[in-house]
Amino acid sequence: MKKIVVSAPGKLMLLGEHAVVYNHSCIVTAVGQRMFVTLELLPEPTFELEASDVEVAGYKKRFASLGEGDIPKGARFVEMAVKNFTKRYPLKGGVRITTKSEFSSLFGFGSSSASTVCVIKGLAELTNTNLSSKEIFELAYKTVLDVQGKGSGFDVAAAIYGRTLYFVTGGKVIEPIALDELPLVVGYTGVKADTVSLINAVAEKAFRHPKRIEVIYTQIGDMVDEAHAALKERNWPLVSELMDFDQGMLESLGVSSQRLAGMIHAARDAGAWGAKLSGAGGGDCMIALVSREKKQAVSEAITKVGGQVIDVATNVEGVRIEL
Ligand code: MEV
DSSP: OOEEEEEEEEEEEEEOTTGGGGTOEEEEEEEEEEEEEEEEEESSSEEEEEEGGGTEEEEEEEGGGTTOSOOOGGGHHHHHHHHHHHHHSOOSSEEEEEEEESSOTTSOSOHHHHHHHHHHHHHHHHTTOOOOHHHHHHHHHHHHHHHHSOOOSHHHHHHHHBSEEEEEGGGTEEEEOOOSOOOEEEEEOSOOOOHHHHHHHHHHHHHHSHHHHHHHHHHHHHHHHHHHHHHHTTOHHHHHHHHHHHHHHHHHHTOOOHHHHHHHHHHHHTTOSEEEEESSSSSSEEEEEOOGGGHHHHHHHHHHTTOEEEOOOBSOBOSEEOO
């Protein structure tokens, strides 16, 4: 039977979270810890999944009932990706899938979107279906919306295209930004954030204060656009200042936390150019943009206030076939 291994990177949001759900832009970078997915075609129309990182073992289902019934949390994205792909490009038999991640699903690096992308890319390769990156994006983004109902798709784009991207909601714009480095220090809070609950909490606030929240979203979108231009010129201090402003906006939306704020202030006090939360907020990670000279001091300061520094490359390659 034909077998293939596909990998895709995790991601970190540089600027623009939350506003990007509502037709604004964001900047995202792909990180050097990857999701690996092995796909093997089966003669019978069954779907099998092993995903030990998210406690799924020996999961098996008939193709005809894909997407139905009580699906374990750790299987939802992969199962829906198989369903969406095979609905459009029917398979003769079935598929066995094994996922293995280099990063913890707790970090908020986007393990679900990375595995979704790997499954669609892998099935396309195994069935000789020629899909462009945009076509992979459309199928993977549909899968994310089918499972969690909400999201901008920026994480899916990062997993597919890699590098650092300027992105607008739903993939209206996906533009790589040519960079040779992005000097970030990444700190994990130790707290897992629930993206959908945080999006809902912000939506509720927007319902009560529509004008104020719209002003905040517009401000965030403007900062992203200014940072986009500044990044092209490697103007790290300006990008960082915009990150600090963005953190202020995210505080106003109510998605920062004491732990995040402590790590962000520790990083700034230790000489980071700028620092903010990255992702939905509430927990997950913060990022600091730092000069080479300050990297050590900033890392130590984040650790000292209880954060876990994650040594990870940024601006890395997108989805690829491993073997
Ligand atoms: C979550 O990492 C970032 C959000 O903007 C959601 C999304 O864009 O899908 C809150």
